[in-house]
Amino acid sequence: GAGVSQSPRYKVAKRGQDVALRCDPISGHVSLFWYQQALGQGPEFLTYFQNEAQLDKSGLPSDRFFAERPEGSVSTLKIQRTQQEDSAVYLCASSLAAEAFFGQGTRLTVV
Amino acid sequence: AQSVTQLGSHVSVSEGALVLLRCNYSSSVPPYLFWYVQYPNQGLQLLLKYTSAATLVKGINGFEAEFKKSETSFHLTKPSAHMSDAAEYFCAVSDDGNNRLAFGKGNQVVVIP
Numbered sequence: 001g002a003g004v005s006q007s008p009r010y011k012v013a014k015r016g017q018d019v020a021l022r023c024d025p026i027s028g029h030v031s032l033f034w035y036q037q038a039l040g041q042g043p044e045f046l047t048y049f050q051n052e053a054q055l056d057k058s059g060l061p062s063d064r065f066f067a068e069r070p071e072g073s074v075s076t077l078k079i080q081r082t083q084q085e086d087s088a089v090y091l092c093a094s095s096l097a098a099e100a101f102f103g104q105g106t107r108l109t110v111v
Numbered sequence: 112a113q114s115v116t117q118l119g120s121h122v123s124v125s126e127g128a129l130v131l132l133r134c135n136y137s138s139s140v141p142p143y144l145f146w147y148v149q150y151p152n153q154g155l156q157l158l159l160k161y162t163s164a165a166t167l168v169k170g171i172n173g174f175e176a177e178f179k180k181s182e183t184s185f186h187l188t189k190p191s192a193h194m195s196d197a198a199e200y201f202c203a204v205s206d207d208g209n210n211r212l213a214f215g216k217g218n219q220v221v222v223i224p
Contacts, residue, residue, distance in 0.1 A: 004154070033211065040120070042201050042214030043155070056211065091154065098143060098162050100212065102154035 004103035006092050012109045013082045021077045021106045025094030032075050033100065034067055035091040043091055049075060082110045113138040113204040117215035125223050130174075130189040132218045134202030137183065144185040145203040145212065146176055155201065161185060172196070197222045 005024040013019050025032050031050055035043035036059075045059040051072035060067070064082075069075040079086055087110045093100040116135045124130050136142055143162050147155040159170025166178040172195075176187045185202060199219050203212040 035212075035214075040216075042117075042203075042216050043212070045211040045213070048211055059211075093155075099157055099160065102147075102156075104152070104154045 004092055004094050004101050006090075006103035006106050008106060009104065010107050010109075012111060015083060015110055016081050017110075018078065018080045019082055019108065021079075021090050021108070023075045023077070023092030023094075023103060025073065025075070025092070026096075026101055027073075029094035029096045029101075030072075031095045031100075032069060033093045033095075034075070034077050035093065036061075037089040037091055037105070039088070046077070046090075079108075082108075084110050086110050113142060113206055113213045115202045115204050115213060115215040117202050117218055119218060120216060121219045121221065123221045123223055124192045126194060127191050130187070130192045130196060130220065132187040132200050132202075132220070134176075134185045134187065134215060135183050136185060136202075136204045138204055138206065140206050143205040144176075144178060145205070146170065146174070146185075146187050147201045147203060147214075148172075149199045149201065149217075151198075158187070158200075192220075192222050194222050194224065196220060 007022045034046040037043040047067045048056040049069040064080045066078045089105040091105045093102045114137045145160045146158040159168045161178045169175045174189045199217045201217045202215045
């Protein structure tokens with residue numbers, strides 16, 4: 001596609017609910033990143049894939065967070081048993097060389 | 112681990128005046144440095160990047176930044192602010208161009224007519 005696409009754009013979840021956030025990277029981009037952006041803050045790294053391999057997941061805040069990219073293209077970030085502190089914008093980025101292209105993000109609100 | 116510091120979360124500038132956003136970085140290896148802009152309800156857009164070539168980097172929309180190793184800085188400037196420059200600006204560092212980015216907290220720029 002023309003850019004990185006994320007869905008849904010907005011998600012409201014009740015505390016304790018599981019959510020799944022989708023990222024469609026730019027076709028052919030090998031690297032894919034997930035970031036979490038809390039209100040008024042800069043994005044914070046969550047995890048990184050090269051093709052289908054998850055090379056770095058050091059930024060995932062707890063074992064409730066899980067990401068996958070099974071075929072090296074689309075990626076899903078799953079959050080289990082959501083809590084209020086998970087409320088944030090989740091950004092996906094893909095890159096081929098030294099430039100990351102970001103999607104518009106998914107705004108997650110946990111109530 | 113790399114990190115960047117951006118001071119002053121909100122920056123007000125008059126239309127036509129100089130825009131100056133400061134960024135200082137910390138990195139154990141020669142860094143890759145980036146400035147991104149974020150308009151409301153939109154994703155991050157790359158303004159410019161430093162990847163160890165020329166120290167003065169020109170980007171889109173009339174912005175430029177200068178890499179100063181001695182000062183560990185990568186400040187962003189634009190000679191004359193436009194109303195359309197109102198947005199949030201983030202400085203970021205990476206230890207190579209294809210790895211995780213470490214972002215600063217951002218500067219919200221307000222342009223006063």
